[in-house]
Amino acid sequence: MTLSDYIAALAGELRVGPFRRRRILAEVEDHLRASVDERLASDVPRDEAEEAALARFGPAEDLAAGFNRQWRVRTRLAAAAVLGGAGALFITVQRLMENWVQPAPWPEDAAPASVAWQSGTAEACLFAAVVLALGALAGRRWSAAAAGVALVAVALAAALVSHYEVERAALVAGSPTNWQLAGVCVLRAAALLPAALLLVGRLRVPRVLLT
Amino acid sequence: MSELRGHLDLLVLAVLADAPAHGYAVIEELRRRSAGAFDLPEGTVYPALHRLETSGFLTSSWEAHGGRRRRVYRLTRRGRGRLERGRSEWSAFAGAVTTVVGEAR
Numbered sequence: 001m002t003l004s005d006y007i008a009a010l011a012g013e014l015r016v017g018p019f020r021r022r023r024i025l026a027e028v029e030d031h032l033r034a035s036v037d038e039r040l041a042s043d044v045p046r047d048e049a050e051e052a053a054l055a056r057f058g059p060a061e062d063l064a065a066g067f068n069r070q071w072r073v074r075t076r077l078a079a080a081a082v083l084g085g086a087g088a089l090f091i092t093v094q095r096l097m098e099n100w101v102q103p104a105p106w107p108e109d110a111a112p113a114s115v116a117w118q119s120g121t122a123e124a125c126l127f128a129a130v131v132l133a134l135g136a137l138a139g140r141r142w143s144a145a146a147a148g149v150a151l152v153a154v155a156l157a158a159a160l161v162s163h164y165e166v167e168r169a170a171l172v173a174g175s176p177t178n179w180q181l182a183g184v185c186v187l188r189a190a191a192l193l194p195a196a197l198l199l200v201g202r203l204r205v206p207r208v209l210l211t
Numbered sequence: 212m213s214e215l216r217g218h219l220d221l222l223v224l225a226v227l228a229d230a231p232a233h234g235y236a237v238i239e240e241l242r243r244r245s246a247g248a249f250d251l252p253e254g255t256v257y258p259a260l261h262r263l264e265t266s267g268f269l270t271s272s273w274e275a276h277g278g279r280r281r282r283v284y285r286l287t288r289r290g291r292g293r294l295e296r297g298r299s300e301w302s303a304f305a306g307a308v309t310t311v312v313g314e315a316r
Contacts, residue, residue, distance in 0.1 A: 020261075023282070024257070024261075026280070026282075027234060027257060027282050028254070028257065030233075030235075030279060030280065030281055030282070031233075031234055031235045031253065031254075031257075033279070034235050034279070035235065035253070056252065056253050057252060057253045057254045058252025058253065058254040058255060059252075062252070062254070063254040063255075063257065063258070066255070066257070066258030067257075067258050067261065069258075070258065070261060070262055070265065
């Protein structure tokens, strides 16, 4: 195994966030290169120097397991908090706008069919995302798949809520402009980004994409 | 060497108490100070360094050394406190074990 093979193998085994992954790989590569250079300075051939350095460093699986254990706990707590909070906030805001803020947006308290299914689907997505996220954080076997689906569900819900707001604004006088609503969408996406990054850390990245 | 793993955090803090260092230097210093007795796989030190940093006992930054970027770790005030507590606990524990087991004759 060459030094590059080892780094690729480690990248494939790591289940951490993208920033942490980059830092770990850079640190390990720096260590291994220093170790190889030291042997090369003693006139050891490169292939032997790399083999010896890797043998001293230990298996990539063991190293990755050490990092993955730490990351799992942090990811579970942080992603659950962010996703749960985002879901609860979205649902609360939507309910507030529908029921308590006057004037009521829809004629005779009946929302158009498109709005009804959009807001219903968005709420269902958010609810599913929170449940899936908690499931991903609690278990191991399906955690990567559940985290991925939760992430897609949150993104879909955010898109539906944004569309709903645009439709509502078109009907209610004094509503925010489309530009203002676009700003809200950007802020919403930014708020979801930490959860997305944390959850991406839980996904299994195909090794071919990392080499 | 498996019994060493439970004490690795304290050993790393002790090595970094004297001067900031990168991972490679930490593992070399551990080996040197123990006269080769603590000959762990070199990679073992990195999860420990990251764990200690997450706990607030270390800080780290990239620094350039001989045309190469290295992550250098240094002890925080909290880390120094943790090291002092760890030293006291270890002395008490080692003293108690020695009392029970007895000194080598």
